[in-house]
Amino acid sequence: MTWDPEQYHRHREARDAPARDLLALIPDLPYRDIVDLGCGTGEHTRRLAERFPAAQVMGLDSSAEMLARADARGVPNLQFERGDILDLGGEYDLLFSNAALQWLPDHAALLFGLWRHLRPGGVIAVQVPANHDHGSHRLLTETAEEFAAELGGFTRFGTAQGASPVLTPAAYAETLDELGGVDITAISKVYPVVLPGAEGVLDWTRGTALVPYLSRLSAEDGERFVTAYLGRLRERWPGERVFYAFTRVLFTARRG
Ligand SMILES: C[S@@+](CC[C@H](N)C(=O)[O-])C[C@H]1O[C@@H](n2cnc3c(N)ncnc32)[C@H](O)[C@@H]1O
Numbered sequence: 001m002t003w004d005p006e007q008y009h010r011h012r013e014a015r016d017a018p019a020r021d022l023l024a025l026i027p028d029l030p031y032r033d034i035v036d037l038g039c040g041t042g043e044h045t046r047r048l049a050e051r052f053p054a055a056q057v058m059g060l061d062s063s064a065e066m067l068a069r070a071d072a073r074g075v076p077n078l079q080f081e082r083g084d085i086l087d088l089g090g091e092y093d094l095l096f097s098n099a100a101l102q103w104l105p106d107h108a109a110l111l112f113g114l115w116r117h118l119r120p121g122g123v124i125a126v127q128v129p130a131n132h133d134h135g136s137h138r139l140l141t142e143t144a145e146e147f148a149a150e151l152g153g154f155t156r157f158g159t160a161q162g163a164s165p166v167l168t169p170a171a172y173a174e175t176l177d178e179l180g181g182v183d184i185t186a187i188s189k190v191y192p193v194v195l196p197g198a199e200g201v202l203d204w205t206r207g208t209a210l211v212p213y214l215s216r217l218s219a220e221d222g223e224r225f226v227t228a229y230l231g232r233l234r235e236r237w238p239g240e241r242v243f244y245a246f247t248r249v250l251f252t253a254r255r256g
Helices: 005-025 043-051 107-115 135-146 169-178 197-206 219-236
Strands: 033-037 056-061 078-082 092-098 118-129 181-195 242-255
Touching: 005 043, 005 092, 005 118, 005 181, 005 197, 005 242, 033 043, 043 056, 043 078, 043 092, 107 118, 107 169, 135 197, 135 219, 169 181, 169 242, 181 197, 197 219, 197 242
Parallel strands: 033 056, 033 092, 056 078, 092 118
Antiparallel strands: 118 242, 181 242
């Protein structure tokens, strides 16, 4: 998938609030090794490195475009690496991930896999969006179904692909307990975003949810796809103001 950091950061303010909440949930412990899974352009990784100067902090991401904007200068305990979360190696005292794990399937299995990389006493802290049933996503799936031939039948949350991998806070808590996690926090929170009409919703999804579709289409088909999607968005939100109740799930636990 080809990410566009400029587009992603057009809504930086709104996207930053859940990350700040996640950072606030992390207890102050003497961490030695920290990894930020799906670090993107690395702003949160940098905040972790500055907050825990005694720890080695690594930002891991598969996108060359995002990592090209990641900046480790002036922070000696910070580094970035290109790689897949599913190929994670090593052991860490803090596994951090903000708005990235939703791109990976089967979250119970994923947590079991990640847990093996967490040292005893270590902390996992994750935030994932849980708004796949929101109109902006449903209309995207509908558009993808219209473009089934061009997309080879791909839909992210449609019938072909199954439901969103994101679990409920209760299901994350149960999985963490099964793994032997303690001090478990698992919450769902709505982050209100006000967008300027259907075009605003398009601009928001362009930075994230649209990425896997546009990555699979030629430039010309991509333009037709966006036009068809925008048509649906305008029908759903004909006004100039869209209140977007953006739901996210945050969870943390310590390995006992
Ligand atoms: C929505 S961005 C979030 C970036 C950053 N964590 C933030 O909060 O600003 C999602 C990031 O996850 C990365 N990503 C998605 N799947 C990945 C995978 N399997 N392995 C590594 N990175 C992945 C993408 O490249 C992208 O940079």
